[in-house]
Amino acid sequence: MDGKETLYRLTDTVIGGRYGIGEAVGSGCFSTVYEAADLQSGVKVAVKECPFPMETDRSLQEAKVLIEYAREDSIVTVFDAFEEDDAVYIVMEFLEGVTLRDFIEQNGTWTMDETLRRLSPVMKMLDHMHTGNVVHGDISPDNIMVLKDGRLKLLGIRTEDQNQNITLTRLVAQARYSPPEQLDAKGEFGSWSDVYSVCAVMYFCITGRDPDDAVSRMMLDDLKKPSGLDADILPAAEKTLMRGLSLDGKERVRSMTELIFEFEDPLLRATMKTI
Ligand SMILES: Nc1ncnc2c1ncn2[C@@H]1O[C@H](COP(=O)(O)OP(=O)(O)OP(=O)(O)O)[C@@H](O)[C@H]1O
Numbered sequence: 001m002d003g004k005e006t007l008y009r010l011t012d013t014v015i016g017g018r019y020g021i022g023e024a025v026g027s028g029c030f031s032t033v034y035e036a037a038d039l040q041s042g043v044k045v046a047v048k049e050c051p052f053p054m055e056t057d058r059s060l061q062e063a064k065v066l067i068e069y070a071r072e073d074s075i076v077t078v079f080d081a082f083e084e085d086d087a088v089y090i091v092m093e094f095l096e097g098v099t100l101r102d103f104i105e106q107n108g109t110w111t112m113d114e115t116l117r118r119l120s121p122v123m124k125m126l127d128h129m130h131t132g133n134v135v136h137g138d139i140s141p142d143n144i145m146v147l148k149d150g151r152l153k154l155l156g157i158r159t160e161d162q163n164q165n166i167t168l169t170r171l172v173a174q175a176r177y178s179p180p181e182q183l184d185a186k187g188e189f190g191s192w193s194d195v196y197s198v199c200a201v202m203y204f205c206i207t208g209r210d211p212d213d214a215v216s217r218m219m220l221d222d223l224k225k226p227s228g229l230d231a232d233i234l235p236a237a238e239k240t241l242m243r244g245l246s247l248d249g250k251e252r253v254r255s256m257t258e259l260i261f262e263f264e265d266p267l268l269r270a271t272m273k274t275i
């Protein structure tokens with residue numbers, strides 16, 4: 001569907017003097033996302049409306065960070081962000097696809113090899129972000145889109161002061177994909193926190209289940225190994241995955257570089273076996 005087709009479906013609402021708003025296509029705890037058209041160019045876009053005044057600064061800040069990464073393929077491209085009528089509007093490329101959660105629920109789980117193949121560009125992009133001291137902080141199957149050509153794209157980013165401003169709703173929404181240090185004011189947050197979330201997403205892709213949340217795991221950690229849940233994963237990759245999901249940040253795979261390296265090794269060996 002191109003921009004022209006979208007123009008037929010617009011409501012009368014125009015924001016920023018330029019973007020015609022159409023149907024809602026998604027929503028989260030803090031926002032509604034609309035199909036929209038840039039009336040100047042006729043291009044179809046997505047407009048995210050964040051109507052919470054308490055979140056205004058955070059939403060604008062997040063959009064600013066995303067605009068800096070506009071050239072990266074594995075994260076949504078943000079064109080513009082502004083405040084209007086007590087809400088923040090973020091204008092982005094329109095992604096034709098479904099969330100990773102819906103995709104797996106509709107089409108079934110992936111093997112670990114397929115998961116690694118599909119997530120690899122996202123991991124490399126995160127590694128690049130980490131070298132610039134930016135941590136994504138909001139990686140989950142609900143915040144990854146599977147495009148029609150099979151590529152994955154990350155949505156959003158969380159830039160708030162990790163240890164102070166986190167709201168209860170946000171905390172609950174993200175709990176199964178957040179490491180303990182993100183849920184606890186005393187924790188040390190960093191690239192290893194994204195390592196945990198990426199491994200939690202992988203766990204979901206190969207088992208079809210959300211991993212147990214970190215708070216429950218801290219009381220009683222009986223997170224089942226994926227191989228015990230019928231996942232298709234080699235022992236070496238499972239060992240790395242479980243180390244990525246370690247509650248103790250010090251025992252965890254420390255960086256995205258290390259995670260990519262650790263996974264490449266068994267993947268390489270598996271590929272060699274099939275040649
Ligand atoms: N650029 C886009 N193109 C198409 N659909 C989108 C786009 N951005 C978001 N959506 C849809 O809207 C939903 C909500 O978007 P998003 O995850 O950004 O908002 P949120 O959950 O409120 O915010 P956050 O995840 O940062 O807490 C997504 O799950 C997806 O279905």
Ligand SMILES: [Mg+2]
Binds near residue numbers: 028142143155156
């Ligand atoms: Mg979301």
